[in-house]
Structure formats: C-alpha cells, structure tokens
Amino acid sequence: MSDVTITPRKNGPYRVEGPIKLVDPEGNAFTVNEPVIFLCRCGHSGNKPFCDGTHKTIGFQADTKAPTTAATE
Template sequence: MAFGHSGFGGVRVGTSGSMGTDDTSEPAAATITPYEDGPLLVRGDFALVTPSGERIDARRGTVALCRCGKSALKPFCDGTHKAIRFRAGTTREG
C-alpha cells in the first residue's frame, strides 16, 4: 500500500516504542514516509537527537530529513537531492 506519493509505505512509530506499518489502526506519535529518491518526511510528535543524545530543535511538527547526504542544512533536506539527481537505490519488497 503506497503512502502519499512516495511509492513506499509509511511507518508509524508509537510513543511506547512500538512500530507498525501505515495500515495499522493504532495511534502513533510520528509517521515517517520515505519519498522516492527524496527525503524522509516525519510528521507528528517526535524528537530529533544527535548521536551523543543532544536534542535538535525541529521547530515544527513536520520535517523533511535528508537522505542524499548533500544538504547544507543536515539533518534537514534542502532540496539538493533534485539538483544532484539522487537515487535511493532501494525498493520495498513485499
């Protein structure tokens, strides 16, 4: 089942750490949607932290996280994936 226009299913992450697919009926704290050859779109109640555990201020309830590695605003997407014609190189099985 596709979620949005990504071509991939979204993943819901619950507040207690439980995870499910986009067709679950359980409420989720955040929904993460990988956009084909683009960013990860994170919606909902979530926290971004550095590898050392420091909080990153997202300033909003929806953010786009970089997957191409070339954003000047890491960890956030700045659209560079389009300019460099980034290809994720993965497909969803199943």
C-alpha cells in the same frame, strides 16, 4: 500503533510526521517546531540532518517501496 510516520519520498528525503524528538550524537535536541520535517536521505545536504533540497541538483535516485505480500492459498 505509532504516532510517527516516516515516508521515504521518491528521489528525495524522509518525510517525518508526528511528535518526535530529534537529537545529535551527544543527545542534544534539535529544535523542531514543525509538525512535519524532512530528513536528508541523499547525504549531500548542507544542513544535515535536514534536507535542503540538494538531492534535486545532484540527481539523487531512490524509489523505496515497502514489500507487498502476494495473496497465496
């Protein structure tokens, strides 16, 4: 079981909770001092990879749901 939980928020960012290490493409670590961070999912943040709230002003729409399995016999 993972200690990290990633939750796509409705019409918003990825909420990431748990002990994480976030690095750039060269492997340099971002300073993450919070137990929960929000990563941009809309692609319009001015502070990528973090969400800066821009998704609200651009009307970003995404309601990601995990697939559920129907009970079958």
